[in-house]
Amino acid sequence: MAEPAEIARIDRDIAFQRHVWRLQRVAWLAMAALVVAACLGLFGGGGPFADQDRQIGDVQASWARMQRLGRTDPIRLDLPSRGGDADVRLAGDFPRLWRLHDTTPPPLSTGTAGAGLVLRFGRDADGVARIALHAEPIGAPGPRRLRIVADGQSLDLPVLVWP
């Protein structure tokens, strides 16, 4: 029996459809890779690749090097005793790049130093100031630096911000 013209036309498209099926299989693999990458923390939100610890001088810093716009991540600083209160100075571009929601513990005082913000914290019984700054990245996504001076020690921490 003869094949109607419309059926013949549909059958000619099978080569295109085979390309689509192949592309779909590749896309499924890419989607699975994306889920695995998310579980590993490559897109922030916690995970082994998202969180970073670093000892810089005598300051122990722990922060999320992968962050997302609209999500708040803690920046943890352990400052050993140097006598007196602990000062944390957020660099001049900090307010442009991050929105500081709150800190744990709350600062004893806040002030400005040039374009930056200075927060003063008390220390615990061991003389260590354990501080968590809860900040949300704002502005354009992409790589940026988190610049903090903690008790005189300059920290320049790399961060990649995802949209």
Place this chain on the structure above:
Amino acid sequence: MESVLRAVALYAILLALFRLTGRRSLRETTPFDLVLLLVIGEATQQALLGNDFSMVNAVVVVVTLLLMDVGMSLLKQRSATAGRLLDGVPTILVADGRPLEDRLRRARLDIEDVLQAARERQGIARLEQIRWAVLEADGTISVIPADRS
């Protein structure tokens, strides 16, 4: 500006994802598919609106999405290639009562799906009574009976 960019990006991402997951996924909406669609809508809401829940932002986002949709339909109307890429093409699954197994497998269908469509739409119960079965671009299965071709 940011709302428009968010809406455009999300429209493009969702279009690509739904196209790449294939026709089979939304062929016939089951109750679970409906729940899944609602959850996807919830998951994308915050990304679309950001922290701006104003009426203006909602209107800008909705207008951008609808405009993208109109733009896509105009593009498909003017370019057959764009139409094939965005909507897909029909695929013959059964020819002269003979199932094309490779195509069925790749389309994530089995012969039972074809027979179900044949029963529902043509009152046909046997494979030999099917001249052609075609998986349409919208995910439905059209059946042409042997005695009508």
